[in-house]
Amino acid sequence: MTITSFAFLAFLFVILVLYYICPVKGRWLVLLAASLYFYVISGAVYFIPFIAGTSFIVWICSVRIGYLYARSKEMTSIQGLDKKQKKAIKARYQRRASIWLFLAIFLCIGYLCVVKFTKYVTAYLNTGAGFEKYSAAWVIVPLGISYYTFSTVGYILDVYWRRYEYEKNYVRFFLYAIYFPHIMQGPISRYSLLGQELKKEVRFDSRQIVFGAELMLYGLFKKMVIADRLNLFLHTIYDGNMEHPGSLFLLAMICDSFMIYMDFSGYTDIVRGASQMFGIELEQNFNHPFFSKTVSEFWRRWHMTLGGWFRDYVYYPITIAGWMKGLNKFNKKYLPQRIARFITVVIPVMITWVCTGLWHGTGETYLAWGIYYGVLITLSTAFAPELEGLKKFLGIRDDAESWKWFQTIRTFLIFTGGRVLTSPGSLENTKLLFHQIATDFQPWIFFDQSLFTYGLTASQWLVILFSLLLVWRISLLQEQGSVRELLSRQNIVFRWTIIYLAIFSILIFGIYGPGFDASSFVYMQF
Amino acid sequence: MDKIIAILSGLKSGVDFATAEGIVTNKIIDSIDIATMISSIEEEFDIEIGMEYMENKNFDTVAAIWKMVQEIEEE
Structure with a gap:
């Protein structure tokens, strides 16, 4: 199930209803059940025992570190010890804690390295063999492994560096690890923030539902109207054939930058909006990077x-x-x-x-x-x-x-x-791309209609141009303050006109259908 | 505290660090400046700043940095 599908919207709606009819104290359990169910219907059932097992070991390590620090504090508070003796006791417990830290990090980063490097190692070992002597097929790549690893490693390091206390309830920690809006493609949430958010007793607030839905709409617009449309062009250019005119490659380079921003920031807006509807704030991941100097x-x-x-x-x-x-x-x-x-x-x-x-x-x-x-x-x-x-x-x-x-x-x-x-x-293709720009530019393709034979028609390019201008204008407004706050202060007719316009523009201009894999967010591969 | 102000002023001119707030949070200095600042503070006060102190709140004002230095000296 992808987050741009109707199935996801239906899933979200059902979970929201269950979440808010459940007693306040038990609402986090609804999120846990929803997260587990999300993995099941995403076809990633195998991920659950993996994440349950590894997160349990990381949690146990954090508990041990917490226990050792408590013992260290107890021992150094004994009266009559001088500064040197206290330092020695502290160092002894710190060394012991570092063993637990090492174990947790070795487990998490070790598996991430197995996932990332096995195919290269086996390819190297198979060199010259003439057949596949070693295979990388046994490596299970859990959904969102990079994001999960970084979140858990961040947690154990923060506990080790005494930035906060370890989580006492494993099930709560498990929810942090598996919380469905953030696990696939981030944001990489800190336990000090998301862990606390997930502990909040959230009460129904129509304002946060509306704000969350508006953010989701904006994300869907960026992803489905702009990024997916630009991808129709980019897939035609970056198709392995490096003999396209240089001018097309130059245009593709620029479009690629806009595409990745719309794709990734669009995803982030969708998941942050979805999470906001549950009253759970996820960290900001983009702050108008194209305005940077x-x-x-x-x-x-x-x-x-x-x-x-x-x-x-x-x-x-x-x-x-x-x-x-x-x-x-x-x-x-x-x-x-x-x-x-x-x-x-x-x-x-x-x-x-x-x-x-x-x-x-x-x-x-x-x-x-x-x-x-x-x-x-x-x-x-x-x-x-x-x-x-x-x-x-x-x-x-x-x-x-x-x-x-x-x-x-x-x-x-x-x-x-x-x-x-x-x-x-590949770097070889990059070299060929610059070679084409330098030697075979063919600028006339922008004037003789042939540009419109590369995946996008003239009207499609106009939609992209207009949409990018719209996002640029909204971004300028966002630099001055919350656009959703601004919208909420407008009269009801204007507000709902804007919301309906956003919905219909996604329905009319969004890219769907067979032959196009709208599901693939670029950063999901990481 | 004057020594800390002098170190910070050496990193970035035109900022009144004595009254500045959110030195790190508001990106008055960046992570590369922070690395230089830590090295200078350690040398100046003959202390070692551990990872447990590497949080924005310990570097956001001159007073916070001074408090952190004192804490490390007392350890």
């Missing part, structure tokens, strides 16, 4: 929960790791200040971005993608003084509108450059 800002606005996860659980631990501090001290002592600072930045940034790339995919394209962003961010930091000097030399003012537009377009093009490393399927 720098690459760093872009990644603070795009897939925010993934960026935040890598920052908190990969980048910061590397930054403050003993070996990194030792290296920094050494560099400060023996190297010029600027080079020392460069090394301080480059190592954690590059490791974090290579890991982010590998999270998306294990092939060469995603490795290149990770290195691309790592190098860009490192260079922009390392050469910040020179760039600032150049700006002054050219007399560019930060508040000039033209400069702001330049920065925004530049950031969009950098993002597009990153997408083109992965979308054509």
